[in-house]
Amino acid sequence: xxxxxxxxxxxxxxxxxxxxxxxxxxxxxxxxxxxxxxxxxxxxxxxxxxxxxxxxxxxxxxxxxxxxxxxxxxxxxxxxxxxxxxxxxxxxxxxxxxxxxxxxxxxxxxxxxxxxxxxxxxxxxxxxxxxxxxxxxxxxxxxxxxxxxxxxxxxxxxx
Numbered sequence: 001x002x003x004x005x006x007x008x009x010x011x012x013x014x015x016x017x018x019x020x021x022x023x024x025x026x027x028x029x030x031x032x033x034x035x036x037x038x039x040x041x042x043x044x045x046x047x048x049x050x051x052x053x054x055x056x057x058x059x060x061x062x063x064x065x066x067x068x069x070x071x072x073x074x075x076x077x078x079x080x081x082x083x084x085x086x087x088x089x090x091x092x093x094x095x096x097x098x099x100x101x102x103x104x105x106x107x108x109x110x111x112x113x114x115x116x117x118x119x120x121x122x123x124x125x126x127x128x129x130x131x132x133x134x135x136x137x138x139x140x141x142x143x144x145x146x147x148x149x150x151x152x153x154x155x156x157x158x159x
Contacts, residue, residue, distance in 0.1 A: 021056055
């Protein structure tokens with residue numbers, strides 16, 4: 001059995017950021033083919049002092065305690081940040097904020113990072129804004145993972 005620390009359990013049992021946003025500006029959907037976890041992150045962005053700022057952000061996750069906790073934490077880390085600063089959030093930041101994860105569950109923090117970056121990518125693409133090269137690379141990798149996930153679980157566009 002996997003053991004989690006107190007902070008992970010708090011975010012799992014009482015996530016503060018779960019839900020959906022009506023008419024989101026960006027949606028990120030990712031899944032893990034091996035464990036079956038699925039994460040959705042939706043964002044609302046507004047311009048403040050000439051910068052795009054994530055002012056509303058929510059998640060919906062189907063997965064284990066670590067998947068839900070990492071989703072909740074990545075939202076906490078991104079809320080109120082500019083798009084540029086939110087793109088700097090890594091899975092290591094998520095793990096650190098949680099006070100650690102069992103090694104077998106670290107992949108959940110990567111999914112959280114990917115879901116956030118996909119929501120930002122979707123926002124930038126919809127608004128026809130410049131997409132940083134690094135984000136474009138991440139998106140292509142995520143698309144390939146999604147294609148494999150959809151093929152394995154026959155999800156199509158239902159996620």
